[in-house]
Amino acid sequence: MHAHQLLTIDLPQEFDFAVNLAYMQRNAKECMYAIDNETITRALEIGGERLLIRVSAHENRQLLVHFLSGGPVDGVESYIRDWFDLGTDLAPFYEMAKTDPLLRSTVEAHYGLRNIGLPDLFEALCWGILGQQINLGYAYTLKRQFVEKFGEAVEHEGVPYWIFPSYKKIAELSSEDMGDIKMTVKKSEYITGVARLMASGELSKEGLLALGSLGAIEKELIRIRGIGPWTANYVLLRCLRYPDAFPVDDVGLINAIKFQLGLDRKPTKAEILELAVPWEDWKAYATFYLWRLLY
Structure with missing residues (x-):
C-alpha cells in the first residue's frame, strides 16, 4: 500500500464537519492532531502499524481520508467511525431536544456536532x-x-x-x-x-x-x-459510547445548566436528575452539547 491512498467514508445526514472542527479546535494546546485549512492531520497506531492520515470532508456527505504515510490497514475505517461517532442516529435526539428548555438553543447552535470520542x-x-x-x-x-x-x-x-x-x-x-x-x-x-x-x-x-x-x-x-x-x-x-452515561457531578455540566436556566446558584444533584428525566437514552449527548456551551 503506498502513501496518498484515499479512503472515503459516507456521513450520516446529521453531521456538520465545520461544527466538529470548531469543537476540536477549542483548545490551542491540543497535541493529538493538528487542524489547518479544514483538514485534520493525525498519527495513529492501528494493529501495530503507524499511520499518518489527513481527514477532510466533501460537502458534509463524505469524509476523505488521505494516507500521508502507511496505508489503509484493517481497523482504520472503524477507528474513524468511532472517533466521529458516525454510527449513532442523532435524529431522535434532535427531536427530543427541540422541546427541551436546556438543550434547544445549544442544539440549534451546534447542529451536526458529534460526540468526538477517545476510542483508545x-x-x-x-x-x-x-x-x-x-x-x-x-x-x-x-x-x-x-x-x-x-x-x-x-x-x-x-x-x-x-x-x-x-x-x-x-x-x-x-x-x-x-x-x-x-x-x-x-x-x-x-x-x-x-x-x-x-x-x-x-x-x-x-x-x-x-x-x-x-x-x-x-x-x-x-x-x-x-x-x-x-x-x-x-x-x-x-470511549465506551454508552448513550446514558451521565457524569452528574461534572462541574462543566453544572455550570452549563446554571447558565442556561439563569440561576444565581448551582443546581443540586436532585434538580439535575429531574431535568435529565426527558433525556433517557441520550444523557451522554445532552451532556456533550451542554459542555459545548462553555467550551
Whole structure:
C-alpha cells in the first residue's frame, strides 16, 4: 500500500464537519492532531502499524481520508467511525431536544456536532485522570507534557504528529519517572496503575464492553484506584459510547445548566436528575452539547 491512498467514508445526514472542527479546535494546546485549512492531520497506531492520515470532508456527505504515510490497514475505517461517532442516529435526539428548555438553543447552535470520542481506552482513562480537579486548560498542558515525554511521533515535513503513549510503556514506569510532568504524585500513580492493569490483561476495552451494562461497567471501573463515578462516566461517554452515561457531578455540566436556566446558584444533584428525566437514552449527548456551551 503506498502513501496518498484515499479512503472515503459516507456521513450520516446529521453531521456538520465545520461544527466538529470548531469543537476540536477549542483548545490551542491540543497535541493529538493538528487542524489547518479544514483538514485534520493525525498519527495513529492501528494493529501495530503507524499511520499518518489527513481527514477532510466533501460537502458534509463524505469524509476523505488521505494516507500521508502507511496505508489503509484493517481497523482504520472503524477507528474513524468511532472517533466521529458516525454510527449513532442523532435524529431522535434532535427531536427530543427541540422541546427541551436546556438543550434547544445549544442544539440549534451546534447542529451536526458529534460526540468526538477517545476510542483508545488507555487514552480515555488518562485524560479522565489528568482532568480531575483542575481546569481544562491546565489538563491540556499536562497531557501535552505526558505525550511529548512518553509518546512516539510520526514526522511529516518536519512536524511531529504524536501517538498517545502506550500502556505497555507506561506500565514499566514508576511514578518518579513522571517527575517532570507537573501533575500530583497521586495522578502519576493512578496512571501507572491503570497501565499495569491493561498490560496484565485485567483491564481492556473488550472486557468492559462484554460486561454489557452501564451499571456493571461503572462498578468495574470504580474498583480501580483513582477512578470515581465522574471518571467512570466520562470514559463511558467518550470511549465506551454508552448513550446514558451521565457524569452528574461534572462541574462543566453544572455550570452549563446554571447558565442556561439563569440561576444565581448551582443546581443540586436532585434538580439535575429531574431535568435529565426527558433525556433517557441520550444523557451522554445532552451532556456533550451542554459542555459545548462553555467550551
